[in-house]
Amino acid sequence: MDTELFTWHTQSDTLNDFKVGLTLAQNSGAKSLLVLTCNQNNYPEKELSSLLSDCPLKLFGGIYPMLTLQDSLLKQGALIIGFKDNFDVTLFSQLNHVNNEDCLEKLITSTLEQKYNFSGHDNFLIFYDALIGNMEGFVDCLFECLDHGINIAGGGAGSLDFIQRPCIFTNQGIHSNAVLLVTLPRKLNTSVAHGWSTFQGPFLVTETQGQTVKSLDYRPAYEVYCQTIESTSEHKFNNAEFSDIAKYFPLGIEDINNNLIVRDPILAHDNNLQCVGNIPINSMVYLLEGNTETLIYATEQAAFTAFPELSQTTISTTMVFDCLSRVLFLEDEFEKELNVIAKHCPSPALFGVISLGEIANSQSGAIRLLNKSIVISSW
Amino acid sequence: MNKALFIISLQHELAMAIGNKLDLKAMLKVFLKVCFNRLDLTSAHIHIYCDQSGMPSKVIPLESTSYQHLLSIPKNKRGQAWSQNLTLKSFVEQLDNDQKNISFQCENGQYLFGFIIPNHGLLTFETHYALGEEVQKALQPVLQKLATSCYTSLVHDSLVKEAHSRQLIEEKVAFQAQHDGLTGLFNRQHINHLLGSAIEDAHINRKIGSVLFIDLNSFKPINDSMGHAVGDKILLTLSNRLHSLSSEYIDIGRFGSDEFIILLKNLSIDYQETVNQLIEQINQLLTIPFVIDANSYKLTCSIGYAFFPLQSSTVNNLIKFSDIAMYEAKRAKSQCGRKYQAAMSEKIKNRLDYVDDMKQGLEQDDFKLFYQAQFNHYGDIIGAEALLRWQHPVHGMESPAVYIPIAEESDLILAIGQWVLEQACRDIKKLEKFTLPNSFNKVSINISAKQLMQADFQEKILNAIKQNDIPAERLGLELTENLLVENIEDSIKLIASLKEKSIECAIDDFGTGYSSLTYLKRIPASVLKIDRSFVANIAQCKESAAIASMIISLGKTLKMDILAEGVETLEEFNSLKDLGCYHYQGFYFSTPLPFDEFTQLLSLKTNNE
Known part of the structure; x- marks a missing residue:
């Protein structure tokens, strides 16, 4: 049931090392690549962009303040996951030019129409530039236009210093003011917690x-x-x-x-x-x-919910969107949060991002923009 | 306490979300979105009461009023629009029937809660939890406010629509006031107005402008023969072509029937060259045939123009001048256009004076009929052609070649024609009292185009015959072949009808026109008159002889008599006789004579018999 067949990471901050990983990924037999990098890397933007553009495989991801792999926090470096499925990737770009709700609705509707409204697809990952002005409006509108009953998880990309730079990866390069919607080949389960x-x-x-x-x-x-x-x-x-x-x-x-x-x-x-x-x-x-205990307790509860024992054998990939504020709050004890997830996670691949804002479905089904939360998503 | 505060804040937030937009759907969407987020809904829907035309209803719904799905958040469920969802449909139907808040738990554990928007519609929430009764109650005053806002939106919407339709009507009226109904070009009034402004601008900016007056040549026959529908299509096509010339400095208008005006502004020193180029462009537009209902029409036009402020600075003068110049171009059959010259007005003035003289001459009996006898080859008089003569008080005896074309341009030709008819009939009456030679048949008069076009032309002829109590066969009519061909169908009918009443027609000046032989065969005329141009020097000129011979053969084939005009010498007479033409008219036999002298000639011939 494995949907991913390649995992590679580095803690090196040089583009050359990243290039090695990307080459390995391209030769791994994977059809789609999730590429995540830390914002503290010394990656020249232009060269990184051309590396992504040259990649023959479907590629998506972004630059995040930090990354997680199993129970480790990567403050620099990169992570590449190769999937054997050909993922569908939809980019909503130049959102800074969308000034009102009507324009936003037109943009989303027309983009969705090009993708036949993702007929038959209910499960999505969402990567976005955390410094988009009206991300919550976008999320509301996306939910309105997409469909009732979709499952979604995601997190805001960007830098620790909150200065807007290109941070979303596609085969066209690196984008700012953009949202990336990725369809998943299997049902997505999410579990959300904050502990406050x-x-x-x-x-x-x-x-x-x-x-x-x-x-x-x-x-x-x-x-x-x-x-x-x-x-x-x-x-x-x-x-x-x-x-x-x-x-x-x-x-x-x-x-x-x-x-x-x-x-x-x-x-x-x-x-x-x-x-x-x-x-x-x-x-x-x-x-x-809140305090360390309440936050980690909530995370553990979310992990329980995310990985019910009965379905453990069917979960192959788990991606965590964990808010940067939790890293700053928990400081040295942040690894405890990663440990409780890893402890309960049955997936061979457990990885994630430290994000600037998180996205998940609420209990009602609507898509919500969250803060200071952790979203455990698995498929 | 916190629960109470929550409900109050919820109520307040929902109430504040009402009426933020004027458009009904937009207003309801804002409200629905706030409900969606604050009440943690799974989906939310509004159905609205509509009138019979399917539009949201402003008034209290009647029994026959139906509701329609207006909006949902999210828009679809599993790829299907909510308006098609059976569970929602049946729930809303029940809500409408009950007209009170209802709820329902679905098989999947979800709940539906229905609320009435008083007088306006139905609100449905889907939740994953049971909505507390206190929350449901708290919604009641909010929904009342929502109903008021719905009404306001609908009133606003109808006001917007009313204002919009009024604006459309105003725009239409304004357009109609400035544009020609058929072609959409500017109409005469607006062109006059534009010209007025252009003259002012030309003065202020020290620029030159021009008015071009365009008139289609021979458009009337198309209108008359093919009908106005075809004529209108041609005008519309031409207008579209002309419109392609319009620009910031070129305005195009229809002045009336087949007359168009082009207003050229902002011309520089090379104004004449610009106008020449424009005329060339207009002619170029006309070279493309007008294909209407599978028929192709070829048209030309005559163009006259005047410059402002060089030649005048008044609207009326400039239009008049370009019109005068257009007539000059038409008269000269020029395709290059004619620039207005002061001499043209002088010429027109002289013509008008001349027409006045003619009118006066007619009143004072200065016109006389002379009769030129027509002979057979034995020298017997077989008839006469009545010829008009005018003794001008100043110029003396005027040539018909001068005054007939001028009379034809004005309606005076009708009065003159009528006088000729009546005078000829009076003279025939007098002749009847004499003993006429046995060979004498009739007196012929010439008929002009305008006379022929009169609807009561035949009636006028018959009346003149009746009033003078003369035999109809004593009067003959002479019509030129060009005149007949211009309106061939009506001409054929008229000649046939006159023939039934014993009034014969002759085709005058035959050979000078370009009439089709097919037409000629259908015209029931009795006589073909060989034009004098083929008779002069017929003995020496082989071509004339060949044409005359051809006309004679044609006449024989069509069983028409042939009469040669302008026979002036014995040689011509002999040549014609040799070719088989036995009827003649010309100085060789007799000059046109005043009536008394003509009667003397007749008496002489009678006595010789």
């Missing part, structure tokens, strides 16, 4: 603009956020970088079934909180808290 729980709140979101929360309970959002944390913990914002404290206290939108969608406040400016992902006006948000 409510700490303070709720707060009514009284003013927002996309991913920026301007006011909570009719007061400046940043002020409410800082005062709440300072009054209930030892953290003081005056003495520290915002992100050093904020990584412990994400925001959470509670849905009707008490599920929390985590939103990571990454920046504070003009008394506003800048998050990764939209926060709807008039929604209710909580301040969340």
Whole structure:
């Protein structure tokens, strides 16, 4: 049942070493290649792009802050997985030029029509440039246009420094402002976890603009956020970088079934909180808290769900999309997270990316953009 | 407490999502999306009440009103549109019947919840969990607000449609006010307006402009013979061709019937050259045949033009000048166009004065009929041709070659023709009182094109005969072959009808036109008159003799009498006689004579018998 027949990785940051791996992959008998590289590599963009363009096999993937292989974290280097199936790859590019919902819908509809709306395909991986302006709008629209009942998993590519650079791989080279949709030959199972729980709140979101929360309970959002944390913990914002404290206290939108969608406040400016992902006006948000134990416990629960004993023999490939904020939060203990997954994972191939935002289906079936979460996907 | 706050915030968020867009579908989509995300739905659907034409209904639904699927999130289920989904269909049907909130658990464990959007439609949610009753209740005021927003959107939509259709009508009216209904080119009023503006611009920018007046040659016969539908198609085709010439500085308009105006603006010093090139282009456009209903038509045109502000700065003058120049081009049969010259107006003025003189002459009885006797080879008078003579008060005796074409250009020819008819009939009446030679048959009068085109022409002839109480066979009509061929079918009918009433027709100036022998065979005329040009010097000129011989043979074949005109010498007489022509008219026999002298000639001949 193996769908992949080639796995190669390197921790070297040179393009020459990567080239060796790519050549081996091309001669492995694989028909499609998943190519993942770390953003800290010293890969000249132009040369990398021409290497990808020259590859005769179907190729997809991207540049991520870090990679994972089994229970190891790769901070530099590359990972190439060769599949024996010819995967279908669809690129949605130049999304920075798509200014409104109607244009977005037209772009997605026309692209899907070219692919006969993926008739007969329900399982997808999604790789995207994490710095696309309206990824959540894209995801909503994609779900609207694709179909009811699809399974999807993915994660945002890009750099640790949050500067936009080309980061999505196809046979045409490296793309920015792009989303890559890859059809999978087998059913995709996903399991999602974050390990965060409510700490303070709720707060009514009284003013927002996309991913920026301007006011909570009719007061400046940043002020409410800082005062709440300072009054209930030892953290003081005056003495520290915002992100050093904020990584412990994400925001959470509670849905009707008490599920929390985590939103990571990454920046504070003009008394506003800048998050990764939209926060709807008039929604209710909580301040969340977590620790190493809760996060890893949640990951282990997700692994249990992802790998039910009965299906263990049928799962051949597992790809993990793990949020960069979890690496920053767990620091040295991050490997524990990888260990609990590897412990329960029956797949011969277990690998993943450290992503900037994650994508998975919610329990209802809709596609959601997640923060500070881990998505375990297997097929 | 948190649950209550959640529901209030949910209510608030959903309510705030209503009415953000004016278009009904867009407005409902925004609402549905918020529902979808906040209520963690699997799918969401809106069906809307529609009127009999299938459009969303503004008014409270009647029993006969039906609902239609409007939108779903996501759009499809397993590749199939939700509007085709049987489970959803039957659920919505039940919801519509019950007209109250309902729910249903599907076989796969999913739930369907249905809500009424008061007076406007049905809302369905699919969930993977049971939607709490308190949430369902919380939706009621939201749905009421949604209904109000639906109404607002529909009212807005109908206002937009109304404004749009009004705009379309206004645009249509504005277009019609400026354009010709048949061809779509600018109409006369708008061309006048454009010309006015162009004249102003020419003054301001120190530029030159030109007005070209185009008139199709011989278009009327096509319209008359093939019908206006064919004529209109030709005009439309030509208009499309002319329109290809239009640009920022060239406006094309239809002035009326087969007349077109081209307005040229912003010309430089080489204006004459530009106009020449344009005329060449127009002629080029006409070289392509007009194929209408499998028939091919070849047309030419006459073009006159004038320049502004060089020749005038008033709209009326420029149109008039280019029209005058066009007539000059037509008269000269020129394809190169004619530029307006002041002398052309002078000529026209003189003509108008001349026409006035003719009118006056007619009133003051200055016109006379002279009669030129027609003879057989024995020297007997067999008839006479009535010839019009005018004693001009200043110029003296005027040549018919001068005044007849001028009279033909105006309607005066009709009055003159009528006078000739009546006078000839009066004279015939007088002749009847004499003892005429046995050989004398009739007096013939010449008929012009305009007379022939009169619908009551035959009636006028018969009336004149009746009023003067003369035998119809004493009057003959002479028509030129060109005149007959221009409207051949009507001419044949008319001549046949007159023949039935004993009025014979002669074909005048035969041999000078280009009539088809097929036509000639069908024209029931009695006499062919050999044109004087073939008679002059017939003894010396072999070609003339050959033509005359051919006409004589033709006449015999068609059983027509042959009469030679312009016989001036014994030699000509003998030659014609030798060729087999036995009827003659010309100075050799007699000059045209005033009536009294003609009667004397007749008396002389009678006495000799």
